[in-house]
Amino acid sequence: MIKQVIITDIAKEDIKKLAKYISSDNKNAAVKLVDDFYKTFELLSNFPETGVIKDDIPNKTIRIYTMRKNFAIVYRFLNDKVEILRVLTRYQNIFAILN
Numbered sequence: 001m002i003k004q005v006i007i008t009d010i011a012k013e014d015i016k017k018l019a020k021y022i023s024s025d026n027k028n029a030a031v032k033l034v035d036d037f038y039k040t041f042e043l044l045s046n047f048p049e050t051g052v053i054k055d056d057i058p059n060k061t062i063r064i065y066t067m068r069k070n071f072a073i074v075y076r077f078l079n080d081k082v083e084i085l086r087v088l089t090r091y092q093n094i095f096a097i098l099n
Helices: 009-023 027-046 094-098
Strands: 004-007 062-067 071-078 081-089
Touching (some): 004 027, 009 081, 027 062, 027 071, 027 081, 071 094, 081 094
Parallel strands (some): 004 081
Antiparallel strands (some): 062 071, 071 081
């Protein structure tokens, strides 16, 4: 069942920062990355249990989906909604940010 996707303001800011950083080297790559994020959000709306629950995160409703080996999409789903909480890179301390 397709769920509504809600992207938090902080996740939107994460995407904006990542796109800005990448566009300084390659604007087309930045556009492709943002497109891939939104395609992944659509995937998660169809298959919300795709992501994994990590033991290091106390809130067991939060899942992480790894995209392109370098990006962590942090989200949770409840009833008919998938909420995108953060979009982070593997270079960030994901667990410290989420705790």
